[in-house]
Amino acid sequence: MGIRSSGGAARAATPPRRAEGRNVSPSSSLAESAQRYLTQACERLELSDGDAAWLRTADREVRAKVSVVRDSGELEIYDAYRVQHNAALGPYKGGLRFAPDVAADETRALAQLMTVKCALAGLPFGGAKGGVACPGKELSEREREQVARGLARALRSDLGPDRDVMAPDMNVDEQVMAWIADEWANGHPLDPAVVTGKPIELGGSPGRDAATGRGVVLAFRHAAGALEGIEERGARVVVQGTGNVGLWAARLFAEAGCRVVAIGKSDSAVRHDDGLDPDALDRHVAEHGTLEGFEAGEAVDPASILSLDCDVLVPAATDSVIDGATEVRARLVVEGANGPVTPEGDAALHERGVVVVPDVLANTGGVVVSYLEWLQNRRRETWSVQRVNERLAETIAGAFAAVAQRADGGSLRAAAYEIALERVLRAARLRRLVP
Numbered sequence: 013m014g015i016r017s018s019g020g021a022a023r024a025a026t027p028p029r030r031a032e033g034r035n036v037s038p039s040s041s042l043a044e045s046a047q048r049y050l051t052q053a054c055e056r057l058e059l060s061d062g063d064a065a066w067l068r069t070a071d072r073e074v075r076a077k078v079s080v081v082r083d084s085g086e087l088e089i090y091d092a093y094r095v096q097h098n099a100a101l102g103p104y105k106g107g108l109r110f111a112p113d114v115a116a117d118e119t120r121a122l123a124q125l126m127t128v129k130c131a132l133a134g135l136p137f138g139g140a141k142g143g144v145a146c147p148g149k150e151l152s153e154r155e156r157e158q159v160a161r162g163l164a165r166a167l168r169s170d171l172g173p174d175r176d177v178m179a180p181d182m183n184v185d186e187q188v189m190a191w192i193a194d195e196w197a198n199g200h201p202l203d204p205a206v207v208t209g210k211p212i213e214l215g216g217s218p219g220r221d222a223a224t225g226r227g228v229v230l231a232f233r234h235a236a237g238a239l240e241g242i243e244e245r246g247a248r249v250v251v252q253g254t255g256n257v258g259l260w261a262a263r264l265f266a267e268a269g270c271r272v273v274a275i276g277k278s279d280s281a282v283r284h285d286d287g288l289d290p291d292a293l294d295r296h297v298a299e300h301g302t303l304e305g306f307e308a309g310e311a312v313d314p315a316s317i318l319s320l321d322c323d324v325l326v327p328a329a330t331d332s333v334i335d336g337a338t339e340v341r342a343r344l345v346v347e348g349a350n351g352p353v354t355p356e357g358d359a360a361l362h363e364r365g366v367v368v369v370p371d372v373l374a375n376t377g378g379v380v381v382s383y384l385e386w387l388q389n390r391r392r393e394t395w396s397v398q399r400v401n402e403r404l405a406e407t408i409a410g411a412f413a414a415v416a417q418r419a420d421g422g423s424l425r426a427a428a429y430e431i432a433l434e435r436v437l438r439a440a441r442l443r444r445l446v447p
Contacts, residue, residue, distance in 0.1 A: 041331065041332040041351075041354060042118055042121050042122075042331040042332055042350070042351045043117040043118055043120060043121040045121075045331070045332065045351050045354050045355055046121035046122075046124050046125055046351065047068065047121070047124075048355045049355065049425065049429060050064075050067065050068060050124065050128075050429065050433070051064065051068075052355070052426070052429075053426065053429035053430050053433055054067065054433065056426065056430060057430055057433065057434065059433075059437075062446075063437060063446065066440070066446050067098070067433060067436065067437070068124070070095050070096060070097045070098070070120060070123060070124075071096050071097060071098060071099055071104075071138075072095075072096040072170075073093070073094075073095050073096070073116070073120070074093070074094040074095075074096075074167060074170055075091065075092070075093055075116070076091075076092045076093075076094075076163070076166035076167065077089050077090065077091065077092065077166070078090045078091075078092050078144055078146070078158075078159055078162040078163050078166060079162060080146070080155055080158045080159055080162065081158065082155060083152050083154065083155060088146075090144050090145055090146040090159065091114070091144070091145045092142070092143070092144045092145070092163050092166060092167075093114065093115075093116055093119045093142055093143055093144075093145075094119075094140065094141075094142040094167055094170060094176070095116075095119045095120050095122075095123035095140060095141050095142070096123070096138075096140045096170070096176055097120070097123035097124050097126065097127045097138065097139040097140060097141075098124075098127040098138045098139055098436060099138040100138060100436050100437075100439040100440040100443065100445055101130065101131060101135075101136055101137060101138050101435070101436060101439050102130075102135070102136035102137045102138055103136075103137055103138065103172075103173070103174050103175055103176060103177055104137070104138050104139065104140035104175065104176040104177070105126065105130060105135070105137035105138065105139065105140060105176075105177050105179070105379060105382065105383070105386075106122070106123055106126040106139055106140035106141040106142065106178070106179065106379075107122075107126075107141060107142070107178070107179045107180060107181030107182075107184070107378075108141075108142045108143060108144075108163075108178045108179065108180065108181055108184050108188075108192075109142075109143040109144075109148070109181040109182035109183060109184055110143070110144050110146050110148030110151070110156070110159060110182070110183040110184055110188075111143065111145070111146070111148050111182050111183055112145060112146065112147050112148075113145070114143030114144060114145040114146075115145065119141050119142065119143055120141075121351070122141035122350060123139050123140050123141035124139060125139065125141075125350055125351070125371065125372060126138075126139030126140060126141060126379065127139030127432075127436065128372045128428070128429060128432040128433070129371075129372045129375075129376045129379055129432075130379060131431075131432035131433070131435040131436050132372055132373060132376070132411050132414075132415070132428050132431055132432040132435075133376045133379065133380055133383075133407055133411050134407065134410065134411070135379065135380065135383045136383075137177075137379070137383065138436075140176055140178075141181075142163075142167075142178065143181075143182075144159055144163055146159055148182065148183030148184070149183055156187075156188060157191050160188045160191040160192050160195070161191055161192070161194075161195040163192065164191070164192040164195035164196050165195060168195075168196055168198070171196055171206060171207075172196075172206060173203055173205035173206050173386070173389070173390070177205065177206065177207060177208060177382070177386055178192060178206075178207045178208075179207065179208045179209045179378070179379070179382045180209040185209075186209055186210055186211045186216060187211070189207045189208070189209050189210045189211075189216075190210055190211055190214055192206075192207055193206050193207045193210060193214065202214070203389075204389040205386050205389035205390050208220075208382035208383075208385040208386055209382065209385070210385070215385070215388070215389050216385060217381055217384055217385035217388060217395065217400055218395070218396065218397035218400055219381055219397045219400040219401055219404070220378075220381050220382070220385060221256065221260070222260045222264070223377040223378045223380065223381035223382075223404060224256065224257045224260070224348070224375050224377045224378035225256070225257050225258070225259070225260025225261035225262075225263070225264055225328075225348070225377070226260065226264055226377050226401065226404060227374065227375060227376055227377020227378070227380065227404065227408055228257065228261045228264075228326060228328070228346055228348045228374050228375060228377065229261055229264040229265055229268060230377070230404070230405055230408040230409070231346055231369045231373060231374040231408060231412060232244075232265070232324060232326075232344070232346050232369070232374075233268065234408070234409065234412040234413075234416075235344055235346070235367060235369050235412075235424075236324075236344065238416060239343070239344065239367060241343065242323055242324070242343060242344060244268060244269060244270065245268075245269035245270070246269065246270070246271060247265075247269075247270045247271070247323045247324055248270070248271050248273045248321075248322040248323045248324070249262075249265045249270045249271065249272050249273065249322060249323065249324045249325075249326065250272075250273060250274045250275070250276075250317060250318075250320050250322040250324070250325050250326065250342065251265075251272060251274070251275045251276075251326045251328060251348075252275075252276055252277075252317050252318060252325075252326065252327045252328060252329045252333065252352075253275075253276075253277060253326075253327070253328035253329030253330075253348065253349065254275065254276075254277045254293070254297050254303065254329075255328070255329070257328045257348045257349070257375065258275065258277075258326070258328040258329065258348060259290065259293065259294050259297070261326055261328060261348055262275055262288070262290040262293065263290040263291065263294070265290075265324075265326075266287065266289075266290050270324070271285075271286065271287035272287055272288045272290060273285055273286075273287060273288070273320070273322060274288070274312065274317060274320050274322070275288060275293060275303070275317075276303065276312070276314045276317035277302070277303060277314065277329065278314060278329070279302055279303075279304070279314060280302045280303035280304045280311070280314055281303060281311070281312045281313065281314040281316070281317045282303050282306050282309030282310060282311055282312065283309055283310050283312050283320065284308065284309040284310065288308065288309050289308060292306075292308055293306065318333060318334060318338055318339075318340060319338070319339040319340065319341060320341065321341045322341065322342045323342060323343055323344065324342055324343075324344045324345075324346060325340060325342035325344070325345045325346070326345075326346050326347075326348050327345070327347060327348060327349055327352035327353070328348025328349050328352075328375075329349055329352070330349055330352070331349060331350055331351035331352055332351060332352065332354050333349075333352050333353075334352055334353045334354065334357040334361070335353075335354045335356050335357040335360075336354070336356035336357055336359065336360040337360075338357060338360075340361060340364075340366055342366065343365075343366060343367065344366070344367050344368075344369070345361060345366060345367070345368045345369070346369045346374045347368065347369060347370055347371040347374050347375060348371075348374065348375050349371065349375070350371050350375070351371060352371070353368060353370075358423070358425060362423055367424070368423075368424060368425060369424055370424055370425035370428055372425070372428050372429070372432065373408075373411055373412065373415055373424065373428050376407075376408070376411070377404055377408070380403075380404050380407045380408070381400060381404055384400055384403055384404070411428075414431055415427045415428045415431065418430060418431055
């Protein structure tokens with residue numbers, strides 16, 4: 013179907029200090045956008061007020077404290093959250109982030125998005141999300157371990173392979189997952205399926221690091237194949253974001269024959285009309301933490317990255333960066349981040365004929381491969397990276413085909429939400445969770 017463009021032993025030297033978290037999120041627009049997208053889908057599906065409220069409301073929200081003795085000897089108390097949004101289709105599944113701006117409203121929104129992603133991808137999971145409001149980038153290795161183990165102790169009864177399966181997200185890596193799995197086991201034999209995104213040696217899956225970026229590129233390839241005027245080979249791509257998703261997407265776009273003509277982050281951006289070298293970019297960012305000084309490209313204003321002339325724009329940094337006033341000069345937007353396009357931006361892009369492949373479809377690669385890791389753990393199997401990538405490609409292809417058929421030239425986001433919510437409600441009714 014075509015797409016039409018239309019805790020250590022040290023004693024605190026001072027009294028415990030509660031770390032400054034974010035009580036009211038400055039990026040509350042993510043929460044607002046998530047609710048509006050879901051509400052709009054419920055209205056299109058003509059659901060009752062009761063059904064819509066059931067879909068919006070999380071099954072359970074957990075708030076806990078995590079105590080950490082910093083290397084300075086000071087005791088700090090961090091707020092931690094885990095939102096288990098909906099388990100109609102299976103155990104809760106979702107990432108964990110360590111960041112100072114973690115807050116309840118954003119965590120709810122991200123958990124809701126995970127419910128939609130899992131349902132759309134056909135995974136036997138419901139959505140969840142968690143985080144600790146701590147300075148994730150500034151913590152030492154010892155401090156990170158305290159946060160991870162403290163969180164696992166606080167949430168031990170809420171986690172499990174058939175209850176809630178965590179995965180890494182912002183400022184959380186495979187080592188954090190290893191600490192959480194070990195603390196959850198509490199001296200008992202390890203069940204590797206309690207978390208995903210683990211080290212390979214503890215049951216992690218090959219292909220996990222690249223999975224979200226790979227999913228973005230797979231989604232692009234399907235969209236480009238259905239759009240007139242965009243050829244995969246030679247397509248000019250602009251990427252916003254130099255984290256795991258952005259850099260992996262840039263690398264895989266280049267491998268597919270596209271030209272990554274610009275890439276940017278909050279403090280710097282570079283462009284080269286003949287195409288940038290993603291591997292060189294990766295090395296430069298790893299060494300310097302910025303794109304400044306990258307000699308194989310021309311420095312540009314990072315604020316202009318979303319408005320550069322290109323065929324494909326990939327916002328893969330943060331939420332709510334494209335609104336109704338943003339000048340986008342791409343024909344195709346593929347959302348690598350969660351919620352980068354606001355509802356106003358989505359409507360404006362659609363009116364201008366820009367096709368948007370939404371986050372709930374485009375960046376599902378991470379949760380798909382997380383599911384494949386969980387499946388390997390439950391079966392006591394280890395798969396090759398080729399097998400993992402094949403299963404990922406099959407899943408993205410199936411989800412995209414269903415969405416494109418449902419959209420029939422209209423909004424891919426609208427179609428994706430409708431499919432996902434129908435699947436969740438159908439499962440809930442079969443289980444008599446709702447009348």
